[in-house]
Amino acid sequence: MKRSKLSVFLSDYLDRQPLFKDKLSLQSNYTPENIPHREEQIEELARILAPSLRMHKPSNVFIYGKSGTGKTCVSQYVVKEIFEACKKNKVSVNYYYLNCKLKKVADTEYRLIAQLARGFGQTVPATGLPTDEIYKLFIESVDNKKQLLILILDEIDQLVNKVGDGILYNLTRLNSELKNSQISIIGISNDLMFTDNLDPRVKSSLSEEELVFPPYNALQLQDILRERSRIAFAEGVIKEGVIEKCAAYAAREHGDARRALELLRVAGELTERSNVSEISIEYIDSAENKIEKDRVLDIIRTQPKQFQITLYSILKYNGNGKSIFTGDIYEDYLKMCGDVGLKPLTQRRVSDIVAELDMLGLINAKVISKGRYGRTRQISLAVPSMTLPKIKDILKEGLGL
DNA sequence: AGGTATTCACATGAAACTATTCTCTGAGTTAGG
DNA sequence: TAACTCAGAGAATAGTTTCATGTGAATACCTGT
Structure with missing residues (x-):
């Protein structure tokens, strides 16, 4: 009687208390409304970008930091806040976030500009047009009204490694082509040495301001994990020491918060799958193994x-x-x-x-x-x-x- | 013995080529007036 | 004559090939003692 076995399983599954309350909050693309231990950076970035409230062009900013130190998170948060504030005050400020590493989306000069143009309502073909044509389209779409544009370019180091720094030069020059609008660029890079081998002209104009995000230490990671797990998990499913261990593992890996959260999430999934109602320390070890194994197998397969x-x-x-x-x-x-x-x-x-x-x-x-x-x-x-x-x-x- | 020169087996770089996908343009064709 | 079709020229892009140059240290070869 397979069927009844299955239905028993299913009803069992439904009867059980779910471990997760809101799993999305452990996913990497989730933006929390509270970012612990980054108050300083938030303030600094806000200070840099604040002129936009008066419709003055803010300086270009360069943000460095290892992966999982909250660069993307903080910049998106601050820019969004600025955007809201500007909207309230009827100041015409716009922003666009773009991850330059995304394959087939923004990993070449053409595609980057094309994607930006698309973001402003143009329909741009994936190939076939000369690159300067794309620039024209983009400028046209931005310059049709007076506005301030903040571009967040995530992981530009990857892009520049691939296609050279000419693209950054073009971007910084863009402002002189624009009559009505102005563009500020927030560049985000994982590579701390990135600007060292950059054309000095680009370097000086692009990194007028610099921000460094230090890695989190184990205690800070614990705070982050606790905060998120309050949203993600049901009450009391996390055993003593679990958070601490997650944090310790991730701190070992240059304080990567993303890793820590992934570790916690996978540990939760494994626990749920094995029908246990509490996440215990052992599951973190298996989670780490699983993550590594999945990563390797997935890479090989593709x-x-x-x-x-x-x-x-x-x-x-x-x-x-x-x-x-x-x-x-x-x-x-x-x-x-x-x-x-x-x-x-x-x-x-x-x-x-x-x-x-x-x-x-x-x-x-x-x-x-x-x-x-x-x-x-x-x-x-x-x-x-x-x-x-x-x-x-x-x-x-x-x-x- | 001590010092210099060779030499190997690739590494590393740059440029050119190939194939695919896609746009644009203009000539030729077609259908309707 | 306007609308449509279709071939050809040009671009972007990814993956290679071709050609050229670089390189670290174990050996071969000297050289003077």
Whole structure:
């Protein structure tokens, strides 16, 4: 009697007290109305942006800080407040938030400007037009009335790394093209050294003001977690010490609040799934494992075939404890391409692929010199060995082996 | 022994190429008046 | 004659290839003692 079993399960599920009250508040895109331990930065940013209330162009701001230190959160919060205040006072201020890392949305100059133009009601094709045409469209749509525009560009370091700093130069120059409107830019960067290798002209005009967000320490993380968990979880489902442990884990990782919240959320999900009514410390460990495992498996699954073959070659060598070098991998890669029926890439490209796999954290690839015997990368796997069989399965499936 | 020069096996960079997707334009075609 | 179709030119973009140059240290080769 499968059916009754299932219905028992379902009604059981409904009878049980839910752990979560509002799970959304643990998701990374949630903006809380209260941001603990960032009062200073909020105040500073507000002070910088305040001239906009009088319709004066605020300075451009640059915000630095490691991931999960509340940069996005704070800037969105402050700008939104300013926007509301301006609306109340009938001051024509507008803002637009854009994450420059989003694939296919804002990760090139063309797409960034196109996305902005779209934000102001233009219909812009995804490709086909020259870039300066897009600039014209954007300027047109912004300049049709007198207004102040605050652009929040999140993770611009990624964009500039990819397409160069010309785009920032164009952006700062935009103001001279505008007759009625003015644009202020808030640039957000994870990379603390970002402006160091920037064109000095861009640097001086873009970072008129700078804000640094230090990482949270464990105690601050606890406050954040407690605050959120009050919204997210039902009363009393979190056992003693859970929050502290979450905070400690995340503090170890340069104080990333996002990680801490994710950890708590996944721990909650695991607890719920195993039919337990209280989140205990053990679940945090399994949550951490699960997050890491999911991340790795997901990355591997979504890689192109060429990457998968390369990784598979590395995997095959890994067992015997010998060090592996690019040359070995490439040889094996060629063979595998024959087996799978794919046209092999050049060694140049495979070398880049290995470097990218390293960036993704799937392998460790260190460039070493073997003296007389050349220079190469020393490669080893960087995934926990317990996930290896699963990875093999995914790769075999992806490659049709 | 100590110092310098070679040399290997790739790494790293830059530019050019390929293929795909998409717009715009203008010539040619069609249908209706 | 206005509306429509369709090919061709140009752009953006991602993924590669081609060509060129760089590089760290184990060895080979000197050199003077």
